[in-house]
Amino acid sequence: MIDHINIALIGSKFMGRAHSNAWSQVGKFFDVSLRPTMHTVAARNATELSDFAERWGWKHSTTDWRGPVGSDQIDLVDIATPNNVHAEQAMAALEAGKHVICEKPLAATLADAEGMARAAEGAAGKTFVWFNYRRVPAIALAHRLVAAGAIGRVYHVRAAYLQSWGGPSTPLVWRFQGDVAGSGAHGDLNAHIVDAVRFITGEEIVTVEGAIEHTFIRERAVLEFGSGQEISGGGATSGRKTAPSTVDDAVLFLARLSGGGLASFEATRLATGYHNANRIEIHGDRGALRFDLERMNHLGFYDLDGDGGTQGWTTIDVTRAADHHPYLAAWWPPSHGLGYEHSFTNQASDVLAVLAGQSPVVPLPDFADALETQRVLHAAIVSARNHFPVSLSDLPEAKGPQS
Numbered sequence: 001m002i003d004h005i006n007i008a009l010i011g012s013k014f015m016g017r018a019h020s021n022a023w024s025q026v027g028k029f030f031d032v033s034l035r036p037t038m039h040t041v042a043a044r045n046a047t048e049l050s051d052f053a054e055r056w057g058w059k060h061s062t063t064d065w066r067g068p069v070g071s072d073q074i075d076l077v078d079i080a081t082p083n084n085v086h087a088e089q090a091m092a093a094l095e096a097g098k099h100v101i102c103e104k105p106l107a108a109t110l111a112d113a114e115g116m117a118r119a120a121e122g123a124a125g126k127t128f129v130w131f132n133y134r135r136v137p138a139i140a141l142a143h144r145l146v147a148a149g150a151i152g153r154v155y156h157v158r159a160a161y162l163q164s165w166g167g168p169s170t171p172l173v174w175r176f177q178g179d180v181a182g183s184g185a186h187g188d189l190n191a192h193i194v195d196a197v198r199f200i201t202g203e204e205i206v207t208v209e210g211a212i213e214h215t216f217i218r219e220r221a222v223l224e225f226g227s228g229q230e231i232s233g234g235g236a237t238s239g240r241k242t243a244p245s246t247v248d249d250a251v252l253f254l255a256r257l258s259g260g261g262l263a264s265f266e267a268t269r270l271a272t273g274y275h276n277a278n279r280i281e282i283h284g285d286r287g288a289l290r291f292d293l294e295r296m297n298h299l300g301f302y303d304l305d306g307d308g309g310t311q312g313w314t315t316i317d318v319t320r321a322a323d324h325h326p327y328l329a330a331w332w333p334p335s336h337g338l339g340y341e342h343s344f345t346n347q348a349s350d351v352l353a354v355l356a357g358q359s360p361v362v363p364l365p366d367f368a369d370a371l372e373t374q375r376v377l378h379a380a381i382v383s384a385r386n387h388f389p390v391s392l393s394d395l396p397e398a399k400g401p402q403s
C-alpha cells in the first residue's frame with residue numbers, strides 16, 4: 001500500500017515547470033513508497049495560473065500562497081519563487097508543520113538564510129534544497145568516486161559556471177534587481193558550483209583568499225506592465241526607460257579547502273559563446289575528474305594507477321551501466337541519454353524516499369547544509385568588497401529573522 005503526500009508549489013514559471021514535471025514523472029519512473037499528489041499551485045498571475053494548473057496537473061490554483069501553506073491538507077511546500085521571498089515562505093511553512101523544499105540559493109541574504117536554518121532546527125518538518133545538479137548522474141558518480149578514494153587527496157578544484165544571456169539587450173528582470181535576487185551571477189551560478197564542489201569532494205571551503213565582482217552593464221531597459229518579476233514571462237520594454245542593475249554580472253574567487261586543496265570559482269552571465277557551461281575539474285594525488293554540464297552524460301576520469309602505455313582521460317558514459325551509474329535503473333536502456341529535467345525528478349525521488357524513512361541515492365542538502373554554501377558566497381562578497389581574505393570560521397553571524 002503506497003501512501004500519498006499532498007504538495008503545494010509556489011511559483012509557476014521556469015522552476016515551477018521543472019518541479020511540476022518532476023512531481024508528475026517521479027511516480028511513473030521510480031518505485032516510490034510515497035506518491036506525490038499535485039494538490040495546489042500558487043503564483044502571482046491569476047490568468048496564466050489556471051492554464052498552468054490544468055496543463056501540469058495541479059488540482060487547485062491560487063494567487064495567495066498563504067492559503068495552501070496554512071492548509072491542513074498540504075504536507076510538503078515546494079518553493080520556486082525569487083530569492084527574496086524564500087525566507088518568508090519557508091518559515092511560514094515550517095511554522096505550519098510542513099516539510100519544505102526550497103529553490104537555491106537558500107535566500108537572497110545570509111541573514112535570511114540563517115533565519116531559515118534556525119527555523120528548520122526546531123521544526124517538525126524536514127527541509128530540502130533544490131541543488132539539483134547533485135543528481136545529475138555524472139556528478140553523483142563523481143561524489144561516489146571521490147568518497148571511494150579514486151582520485152586520492154584533492155590538490156586542485158577548478159569550477160566555472162559560464163552563461164551568456166546577460167548582455168546589454170537583456171532587460172531588468174528580477175535577476176538584476178539586488179533587493180529581489182540578493183546577487184547576480186554569484187547567487188545564481190556560484191551557488192551551484194560551490195554546492196557541487198562541497199558535495200563531490202566532501203570537503204568544506206575554509207577560507208576565501210581573494211575575490212572580484214563586477215557589473216559590466218550598469219543600466220538595463222525597464223519592463224513594462226510591472227512584469228519585472230517574471231524572467232520566463234519576459235514582457236515588453238519601453239525601449240527608452242532604463243534603470244540601474246544592482247547586482248554583479250560576474251564574480252570570481254579563490255579558496256582553500258578543508259583538506260588543504262586550492263579551489264577557484266568563476267560565475268558569469270557574459271561568457272560569450274557559452275550558454276550553460278557548468279564545469280568542474282578536480283585533481284587529486286591518485287587521479288582526476290572533469291565534468292561539463294553541456295555534455296552532462298559524460299564524466300572524465302584520469303586514473304594515475306592505470307597502465308602507463310594506455311593511460312589517459314577516460315570518458316565515462318554515465319548512462320550506460322545501471323548497476324554502477326546513479327539513477328539510471330529508473331530510466332532508459334544503456335546510453336539512451338538523460339537531460340536537465342531528470343536531475344529534478346531524481347531529486348523528487350530522493351525526497352520522497354527520505355520522507356518515507358528511506359535513504360536517498362546520494363546525500364540531499366537541507367537548510368543547514370545550504371547555509372554553509374550561502375556562508376561561502378557571503379565570504380566571497382566580503383572579500384571582494386574589502387580586498388582581504390576571509391576565513392569562514394571568522395565570519396560573524398548575520399542578524400537574520402528569528403524563527
Ligand SMILES: NC(=O)c1ccc[n+]([C@@H]2O[C@H](COP(=O)([O-])OP(=O)(O)OC[C@H]3O[C@@H](n4cnc5c(N)ncnc54)[C@H](O)[C@@H]3O)[C@@H](O)[C@H]2O)c1
Nearest residue numbers: 011012013014015043044080081083103104105230231232
Ligand atoms: N535549480 C536550478 O537549476 C534553478 C534554475 C533557475 C532558477 N532557480 C531558482 O528558482 C527560483 C525561481 O526562479 P525562476 O527562474 O523559476 O523564476 P521565474 O521568474 O521564472 O518564476 C518566479 C515565479 O514566482 C512567482 N512569484 C514571484 N514572487 C512571488 C510571491 N511573492 N509570491 C508568490 N509567487 C511569487 C511568479 O509569479 C513566478 O511564477 C529562484 O530562487 C532561482 O534562483 C534554480
